[in-house]
Amino acid sequence: MATSYSSKNIAVLEGLDAVRKRPGMYIGTTDTLGLMHCLWEIIDNSVDEALAGVCTKIRVILHNDGSVEVQDNGRGIPVDTEPKTGLSGVEVVLTKLHAGAKFGESSYNQSGGLHGVGSSVVNALSSRFDVQVDRDGKTHQMQFHLGHPGVYTDTDPAQPSPNSPFKKTRKGRPTELAIVGSVPKKQTGTRIRYWADPEIFNATAHFDYDMLIERVRQTSFLVPSLTIEVENEYAPEDALQIINGEVVNREPADTTVSGENASTYDGQSAVSDADQTADRDLDNSAMESAEPETDEVSTDNLEEDEAVSETTRAKVAGEEAHQLANMPRLQTFHHEGGLIDFVDFLSHGEPVCDVWHITGHATYKEETQQVDANDELHAATVERDCDVDIALRWTSGYDTEIRSFVNVVETPGGGTHVDGFLNAVTKQIRSTMEANARKYKVNLKDSNQKIERDDLSAGLVAVVAVRIPEPQFQGQTKDILGTAQVKPIVTRITNKQFGEMITGSRRGFKVQAQNVLEKISGEMHARIQAHKAKEVTRRKNALESAAMPAKLSDCLSGNDDIAELFIVEGDSALGTAKAARNSTFQALLPIRGKILNVEKASLNQMLNNAECSAIIQVIGAGSGKDFDLSLARYNKIVMMTDADVDGAHIRILLLTLFYRYMRPLIEAGHVYAAVPPLHRIALTGSHKGELLYTYSEEQLSEKLAELDKKHITYDPDVQRYKGLGEMDADQLAETTMDPRSRLLRRITMDDATHADEIFSLLMGDEVPPRKQFIVDNADTFDRSQIDA
Structure with missing residues (x-):
């Protein structure tokens, strides 16, 4: 049946409401993966500061109230007023989609997170989101509820909660940054703590600690200058501390970013309680005069289906807390060896060669949209920098492990950087193998005897990383790099450096190159033989x-x-x-x-x-x-x-x-x-003709003691089998081959x-x-x- 359709039927979602309406468009899913994706966005923003050379330490804190905090000693989100909106830089970054310094070239040459898209989305999907910024000798604070700025009134500031009373800033009015502390002039940094909104994420969504550790470890390999700590408040304070996988003794952890850029979370160490109270009263009175209404967190009774979800959520939360309580209290990651250490970590089995390292830098031109003096977007050609960092090794196995990254973002689907790497490696190995055809038993006249990518990838462990500004990904989840200009750059750099390694012309690589080529040649011959065997199998009975x-x-x-x-x-x-x-x-x-x-x-x-x-x-x-x-x-x-x-x-x-x-x-x-069996015991007396078998010296002693206790007689000359050939056929069948009585492991x-x-x-x-x-x-x- 037709219904009326007019302008009043059109819904206009303002600000971050669109994110809450369709969260899957921004984080993929609302299950565990989506929950973890929010954390990646916040961590990546801190890592981008490290990529810019202005951050050396990041700390991730898993608070035992379900919230997560990310601290860094970077430059801190700007706190001055953004001229176009009249809002502070903090509010712009955390409430406006597609707003941030990473869309231009002035502050970030390379970045993983899209500053403003990621942070604002996490803010929108959080029941509470607190941010503190150290800049200009002060600690600035702003708080949000469901993406809306305002002020929380916590009964105990040391125990913030999303259930505390919240006053929302009046619509269209800038939110004043609260000054909650003072810090040394040179101290800068950002601290973000958020509580994921249970109304957004499904009841089975849970925090995956192993996934976090894997991601943090991976990032520490990609940014060698960076130290990352993960503190787990669910674990006892005297629980283990682990540094790069090694257990060490430790003192109870300090929950702040240490060093010059340090500040407590709530800022209480920097100002007196009286000063804080006065500041809070002024903020509240100003807020009340502007907007007397108070948005309290709803405590309405749940419907029956919602109650079921809450029961499931409570069960999941309990299991999650139990899991985290058994994890280390603190883990620290720092790998100065970078990708070389990464490949060594990923390698299993006997190495065929050392870890080979390829690095290089080049520039390329790209057409993009740039903002002109009139704040209008126009197409412009800009010159980009591209840094290439690759580490690789062959092992004796045949499994392939190729991990690829753009800046610090993993690209599981590969992309132009991986294509460029594999093209160059394939070309160099083929040409080297053909130049040494007799040595590696390659018949150049046989078209089938040609190295294929599967041959060279067997046992290959590689990490391919590039750093470029404004990378083009296929989708917000960033699975595949699409920047076309990266492929020829990676190919050119790999061609030159890998070519010197695989031909043995680079000093110290001759023997290693021979080992690699022998392995690849063996894989080729094995593939050809297997293919022939399959063809024969298709035609005839086995x-x-x-x-x-x-x-x-x-x-x-x-x-x-x-x-x-x-x-x-x-x-x-x-x-x-x-x-x-x-x-x-x-x-x-x-x-x-x-x-x-x-x-x-x-x-x-x-x-x-x-x-x-x-x-x-x-x-x-x-x-x-x-x-x-x-x-x-x-x-x-x-x-x-x-x-x-x-x-x-x-x-x-x-x-x-x-x-x-x-x-x-x-x-x-x-x-x-x-x-x-190892032994055969022949029973005598009333049990004459019966045989017992034992499988170890210990079992023999126990069995003989048992027989003595039961007064069952046996031949004292217990037979010990030196080999299977000493058994009669019936004995071998009964003990080892007959499915009805044998023992298999x-x-x-x-x-x-x-x-x-x-x-x-x-x-x-x-x-x-x-x-x-x-x-x-x-x-x-x-x-x-x-x-x-």
Whole structure:
């Protein structure tokens, strides 16, 4: 049915009301991510001061009343009057969208936050927002409720609350900045404390401490001159202090930015209580004469659905407080090494080379809108500065980790800076590989033998950062850099410096470059082989695709969903296992003792090793980045080795192979370790013919003591198995292979990072750390836990 439509139907949202009406347009979502996005906007504004070279310290305080405070010792938001609006700089920045110094070139050459858009949006979405600025020897204060300026009357100024009475400044009238303290003339800085509005954010939105720490740590890498502290008031004062990941002893934390630019939050240390009272009374009387109405925070009863939300919100808040109470009281981050430290932090596994560092500066021209003398916007061509900072390294694995940033804003989707970097690296590696084709076994006549980006990105860890004024992002969430002029600059700088590194012409890079090129060449050959294998698999049955190793005793085809591959140690165990297995679904592949340690070997060495290549061929799903779990011929891969130290060593070597080149098998829970018994106890007397098995010396002692206590007799000559081959087929089936009675240990990826570190430590090239590990753990070593 048609309805009338006239001018009275048009709603005009003024000021920050539009933000509260459509918050998703500004912060993406109103859940946890949106809540954290507000904090990023405030932190980024402080970081921009550090990028401008005028801030050395930022402190983020998680108050135990649910509010968050960000302090910095930058220049402080301007407190003088902005001539066009007649408002103070503080009020303009915090109440006007698209207002701030970062839209021009006079104050910020590079910035991440859009000063005025971010801060004003956070202000609009906060039930209370307080700001204090140290400038000109004074501490200036302004307060807001739902984005509207005014004055809160707190019962206890040391315990501010969004529920305190609030008097709003009359519409259209500038708000006077309250002077709440005095500071030294040279002291400057900004302190912002806000309470997120529960009416905006949904009931399940919660503060993510881990996300904050990750963001702060990341920023400390990007701005090496900056120290960032995170104080958590939920934790006890004597809780841990952590500096760059290291636990240190500490005194109870001071909640102010230390050093020359320091001031308490409420300014009470700088002026007397009487002076504050007088100032507050004057402000209140002036306010009352202008606008007698008082906007009190509403305490109306909630509707039933709102009550449900409040119950959920209270539960989430309780869980959040409990989580924060178990976190460190104070964490400090400062990384003078910058991106080099960042790449080192992100690297896992054995490094193929050192961290390589690329830096450079260039200028470019860009057409943009500039304000002329008549305050009108006109198109103008301006010259921009672009600083490029890149750190990269290859590791022995095949996972790729490329992090990219513009100023301090992460760009998860990449953009023109990442495209320029990858284009240059690809070009240089291809040309170097072609120039050394014989050395790296590249057939230039074969069009398939060409380095692709996947080959060079395997094991690559890189951080690509550029600093430019007024970057163009795709959307307010800033996921992708769109400034086109950045791409050729990054390409040119990377081409020159990376080219000198990868060719070995730069001093100290020759051996490292060879290691990198060997790895990339190996990835290329592995990709080509995997592609050929896939093509064959598409045409033929897996058993017909290629000649399987002669030593493979396969199971019947058609049982892939339940098929099991037992990797058996030695030919003697193979004979027993053949008689013990169920050939319908159990296959056997013997290996000759200890296989190649792939942690120390190159990709080519691994592929040329008979045992490793046989395992990869039999499983049938490829290796490395080309591993396809859906092509695996077996549902379970079972490592069946002797229950001794040598057997445990073989399991570690096999696990290293699976972890490095067939990791999805472990991630999906398809890899197992058989648990054969160590001892056999033959019962006598009334229990004659019964056998008991134990799996450790401790368990044997306990079992014998139990039998003695129950007066059950047994043959005192307890058999100790030296290997699987000593078992009868029936015993091996019962204890190790029959699904109805066997014991298997599933290998999981619950702690992949820790597993990676242990593999690198125990199986890598670095001998001193391994030696130190053995020395440190010799006294507490438990042989029974060798692969627990």
